[in-house]
Amino acid sequence: MSTTLGASRPDQAAYMLRAAAGGAGRAYKQELLDLLDVRPGQTVLDVGCGPGTDLPALADRVGASGTVIGVDRDPAMLAEARRRTDGLPAVEIREADAHALPVDPGTADRAKIDRVLMHVADPAAVLAQLHLATRPGALIGLAEPDWDTLAVDAEDLGTSRAFTRYTTSDVVRNATIGRSLARHAEQAGFVVETVLATTPVFRDFQDADHTLGLGRNMQQAIKDGHIDEARGRRWFAALSEGPFFASFTLVSVICSR
Template sequence: MIDIDPASRPDPIAYLDHVASTDVGRGYKRQVLDLLALRPGHTVLDLGCGPGTDLAAMADAVTSTGRVIGLDRDPAMVAEAGARLAGRPQVEVRPGDVHELPVADRSIDRARTDRVLQHVDDPARVLAEFRRVARPGARIVMAEPDWEGMLIDSPCPDVGRTLARFISTEMVRHGTLGRSLARLCEEAGLAVRSVVTVAPVFRDLATADHVLGLRRNLVRAVGAGYLEPGAEEWFDDLRSRPFLASALLFLVTAEAA
């Protein structure tokens, strides 16, 4: 993978908040929540909770009789999530590694991941850990992209295809994880209950650029030799015409025996 200049990265908390506030973010997050089928009294684990974006909605669903555990390895995310959820006594935010869950065996009713497994060292190990902590019949819902499924309308479609290949190959550790999730779940001994694809459409270039990182990754692709110098003009051309792009997201639901 290519080393990324920290100065070129968006602020992670602001980025996650922005994605969650878009129509695209609200739509698929509602689907994930519905697939979780939370009930009062459930204990829920959010693997990679970030700044706590989804913890309140899960707390509402499990009520005061349930419990929500947010887990993240980034101290800044843990601090932010803890501050945001301070008024929710049934929510606990913990630091920790999703490869080694700081949770007791057979203690979890529901779990979720949202665009987290694409970045971890070993998605299969994370699924094995879920199986360890899952009660019989426990459910996990995962939302993961397949970056090769990013489509951008342009008179020069090869640039968009190359950009998608660059992101999936060089910028994301497991750039095509979405298509592999069901198989990985079954290999981990989980029963796959559903596989749903979401393909949101972006008609606004600024939103697509922020969510998908188009311009900054285009510059990186040129620097890495995937695209010829001057390919940045392709992005400028997108501004001059009606814009349309789409991305592919897999929502996979699996259960423990």
């Protein structure tokens, strides 16, 4: 892989599928699904289902008598989700914004939102919609990163810190939603049952560059005047030479309705 800054932004469906397939992605997703305790015959709502990463596993758990509703607003994501779930009659794909969920009140026995609240305009409004869409006694799984905890090892620690600050302030809309996830859930009327923090670790530079956007976000930080160009390019080139380490904290919350 070239160490030239400014690689084009990856196809979002492919990006999400690759991130989910990595070791860290598989581990927390499996834990989240296990804690949701999805059972045969239930209705499960996957808000921001993206390319349908989790829909087949949810369909397997609800069985022939259950329903899985995947909601996303991106037509490209929905097209991939439909492709991945073709032949799974339990799965319904619906195009809508998370702020206006296309389900009747009290529809879902289980629901999940995975790395979606960090992007939305109003996380509280989305959780209020989720509260309306779920039944009393329902279980809800939430998972969000806290990008303020992004740590990238480099001899130039100052540039690593500047990169994290830029990611938090300019790249991700709600960059610290992970740390406040339990508070938001309680304020939406849910009862928080479990809070977990995991730390995805990246030892491979190319995987980290793909998932964390090291090159493309550094280029934007340089363009916006947050980081000196020569310094940013030296930092990125040094990272590519290895050995490499980066991590961040991902918070998962299980709550009940």
